């Protein structure tokens with residue numbers, strides 16, 4: 001019998017398990033429910049961009065028996081045109097998750113320090129621990145934001161990467177331009193600053209930093225964006241990094257042979273032209289956020305003001321049983337106990353009907369709890 005502990009790298013044995021949003025299929029099977037809505041992984045409730053969908057269908061019909069182009073050149077060229085950068089400044093991969101893995105694989109040596117905030121995107125911790133890096137989590141501000149001064153104070157000669165999640169998942173809050181500039185100025189040349197902007201399109205705050213212009217003078221800055229959220233393509237997995245060409249060359253060295261499938265490349269390429277859908281997705285998130293805030297306030301609950309397509313609500317009581325009671329009503333949300341916020345739920349903004357249903361399910365779950 002194999003002694004799995006003996007042959008597995010210690011860094012892998014040490015990884016804390018990630019608890020993803022429960023898939024709809026699993027909840028239907030386990031609870032015997034037919035009508036289930038998923039508001040737990042910040043996906044787009046409108047579905048995919050129709051233009052992306054048509055392009056994906058065409059690609060399947062015509063080309064799915066061919067391997068894809070390894071580095072998504074059409075997509076890269078289009079992104080370069082849109083952002084007025086050079087194509088060699090883009091790295092497309094299997095979602096931003098894939099991009100983060102490649103960054104970790106390329107740059108984190110055993111014992112390197114990696115700094116981010118407490119209560120941020122869990123993948124930063126998993127990709128770091130996989131490479132035996134040492135994760136430093138800096139406490140957040142009172143208003144659940146990245147504490148930029150705390151992060152600057154945590155930098156040491158051993159820091160290899162700083163992960164900034166802006167907007168931040170799971171709090172929905174943002175880092176402002178002046179804070180971003182302070183951080184960028186403080187991060188040493190040979191330390192990477194990753195600005196993960198998975199929810200970029202949803203933000204309309206005037207002090208949210210537009211980070212692309214900073215690339216010119218900061219070759220240690222990496223910006224990540226995704227097609228999973230506003231474009232509705234989470235299921236096909238495509239995201240990208242924008243950075244100095246020397247960084248992109250290294251990421252390409254560690255990438256798999258065919259990291260982004262054909263269907264995803266075609267969908268992303270077409271989706272970039274679907275302005276109408278992107279605008280509608282953003283509008284849906286904003287209106288839905290207001291709907292959720294209002295419904296919560298009627299229950300005496302307040303959400304953290306969000307700049308994204310999800311909200312964080314602190315129930316003030318253990319959120320696990322409330323999550324379970326909502327699940328039993330066919331509404332999947334995300335309990336944040338595994339992330340150290342045991343009284344909080346994260347709820348993805350859905351369609352108006354889905355939001356209504358989530359609010360009703362939450363109200364019932366709370367009543368049952370209080371009543372019981």
Ligand SMILES: Cc1ncc(COP(=O)(O)O)c(C=O)c1O
Nearest residue numbers: 095096097121169198226228239
């Ligand atoms: C902050 C953040 N970064 C990255 C990702 C992963 O995005 P992708 O679907 O492109 O892998 C997510 C997904 O939820 C996210 O919230």
